[in-house]
Amino acid sequence: MVANPNWRKKELDIVFELLAALTEPLDMHKALSAAYPLIRKLIPTEHGALCVSRSDDPSLYDWTVAEMPEGFFRGYADIAEHDFVRAAVAKRPNIVLCDADMLPSRNDLERHVSYDYCRSHGVPIEHAMAVMLATEPSWHGGLMLYRDKRVAFSEHERRILQFLTPYLSRTVANCKRFGDLVRWSSVLETSMSLYRTGILVFSSTLRLMTCSNGVEQLLERCFARERQCDDGLPESLYRRLRRLPQGLIPAAAPPPWIPPARGSGVVVTFVPVIKDFGTCWLVLLDEIPEEWREKLTPSEIDVAVRVAQGWDNELVADELGNTVLTVKTHLYRIFNKLGIENRAVLMARFRQRK
Numbered sequence: 459m460v461a462n463p464n465w466r467k468k469e470l471d472i473v474f475e476l477l478a479a480l481t482e483p484l485d486m487h488k489a490l491s492a493a494y495p496l497i498r499k500l501i502p503t504e505h506g507a508l509c510v511s512r513s514d515d516p517s518l519y520d521w522t523v524a525e526m527p528e529g530f531f532r533g534y535a536d537i538a539e540h541d542f543v544r545a546a547v548a549k550r551p552n553i554v555l556c557d558a559d560m561l562p563s564r565n566d567l568e569r570h571v572s573y574d575y576c577r578s579h580g581v582p583i584e585h586a587m588a589v590m591l592a593t594e595p596s597w598h599g600g601l602m603l604y605r606d607k608r609v610a611f612s613e614h615e616r617r618i619l620q621f622l623t624p625y626l627s628r629t630v631a632n633c634k635r636f637g638d639l640v641r642w643s644s645v646l647e648t649s650m651s652l653y654r655t656g657i658l659v660f661s662s663t664l665r666l667m668t669c670s671n672g673v674e675q676l677l678e679r680c681f682a683r684e685r686q687c688d689d690g691l692p693e694s695l696y697r698r699l700r701r702l703p704q705g706l707i708p709a710a711a712p713p714p715w716i717p718p719a720r721g722s723g724v725v726v727t728f729v730p731v732i733k734d735f736g737t738c739w740l741v742l743l744d745e746i747p748e749e750w751r752e753k754l755t756p757s758e759i760d761v762a763v764r765v766a767q768g769w770d771n772e773l774v775a776d777e778l779g780n781t782v783l784t785v786k787t788h789l790y791r792i793f794n795k796l797g798i799e800n801r802a803v804l805m806a807r808f809r810q811r812k
Contacts, residue, residue, distance in 0.1 A: 463617040472499050473622075480625055486510065486633035490522040497622065501615045503603040505581050510630055512600040519600075524618055527580035541572045543588050543602055551592035552627065554620045556611050557585050561786075576604075587611040589619060591627040596665055599630050624658075630676075656743035664699055666691075667738065676743055681717070681723035695726065695741075702728060702739060714767050716760075725763055747807065753795045761788040766808035 465473070479492040490508055499507065508523035524531065528602070529670035538544065547553075552629045561567050576782060583604045591599035601619070603613070656676040660671040666689065674690070681692035694717055704714065715726045729740040746763055764774045771785045778785075789801075798804055 462621055463614055469500055469618070472496055475620070476500075477625060480629040486630060487634060490626075490799065493615065493626070494525075496521045497601075497603075497619075500618050501587070501603060501611070504606045505583070505604040506602060508599070508601050510634075511597050524627065530576070530579040533575070533579070537572055540570075541570070542567075542570055543586050544600070547600060551598070552623055553589040554616050554623060557586045558610070574707045578767050582606040584608045585610050586618065587619065589623050591623065591630060593627045593631050596661070596663060597630070597634060599627075601626065606663040610625055619727050625725070626779050656745070658741040658743070660699065660739045660741060662738060664702065664739070673743065676724075676745060679729055680745060686776050697739070698726070699739075716764055716767070725767060741812060744808075751797065754792060758788050758792050758795075762792050762804065763808070765792075766805050768805065 463469070473686055476496040477492055480489055480498060494506070494508060506523065506525045507521060509519040509521045512518045513518055534541075542560050543557075546555050554670060557567060561570065573583065581604060584607060586602065588600060590604040591601065603619075605609070616717065631761040656670055656673045658673060659667045661667055677690075678696075681695065684692040684694060687693055687696045689696070698715055710726050715728070717724065717726070724746070725744040727742040729742060731738050731740055744785065747760060750759060750762060760772055764777060769777070771782050771789075772792055774780075775782045777787045792804070793799065796804070796807070798807065
């Protein structure tokens with residue numbers, strides 16, 4: 459455990475100003491941009507950067523502060539896996555490390571590929587100090603400070619940054635929660651204006667962000683016989699979600715999924731949505747029309763909801779373990795009971811339900 463710094467009066471004044479800067483705005487970029495110059499007053503450096511992983515892909519970063527030449531970032535992705543600073547702090551999150559903690563010797567530093575990269579891109583580093591900010595599995599961030607003079611970071615400066623680390627982490631976490639709430643709620647509102655259905659919104663890493671009113675009751679009705687997972691989702695729906703691509707969203711959505719339980723009466727559609735702040739999955743839960751539940755048997759419902767999704771007889775038969783003749787027989791009865799003529803009308807009725 460690192461001891462708190464022996465604060466000097468001037469440092470305390472800056473720290474109070476810095477903590478106020480971190481707690482006032484709910485915008486992460488504003489908070490961190492205001493805090494960084496104050497960090498530099500406490501810990502003088504020539505270069506520095508502060509980044510936070512993106513919601514849609516944790517391997518990519520938003521650089522909130524980038525006090526480095528622009529060319530440094532253009533080629534950074536090519537050497538990122540060789541960056542000794544990044545590798546060291548990733549092994550010890552929330553612990554401030556100096557370059558002496560990251561590499562065995564000065565010779566190792568000067569022979570390192572990232573040392574050469576920095577110097578060739580306008581960042582002639584001689585000493586580094588950094589920390590990975592990580593309080594939740596869904597995101598992480600990093601603060602890197604560099605000096606281009608051979609003046610090592612002192613133990614006092616390390617203690618200062620260690621003292622500030624939990625405040626920086628909490629600021630990022632709070633701002634991300636607030637931002638997620640506002641942004642994903644807007645996605646939900648837009649979706650509700652387009653779909654008359656139950657909707658769940660998941661981030662691209664499959665974290666539930668928000669859902670429409672009544673989804674819990676809809677899940678209970680449609681998955682009544684299933685065991686629930688810890689997050690409250692039915693087990694079969696959870697397993698299906700885990701099969702979706704995580705991270706970058708694909709261009710095409712997977713086909714609609716109809717739970718295999720007999721008479722479940724719900725069609726689950728997975729829709730990828732790309733927004734300027736990230737990507738997400740809309741999970742649309744379409745309950746079958748009330749008329750169908752009243753007039754059709756569970757076996758007929760199983761056939762009807764699949765045909766309404768555009769499935770042919772062979773695909774329906776294969777899914778339900780029936781013969782094609784059995785599917786045709788069910789369809790004949792479905793058309794008679796609902797008073798419709800063909801598959802096209804059945805599909806239209808399903809789409810127009812309220």
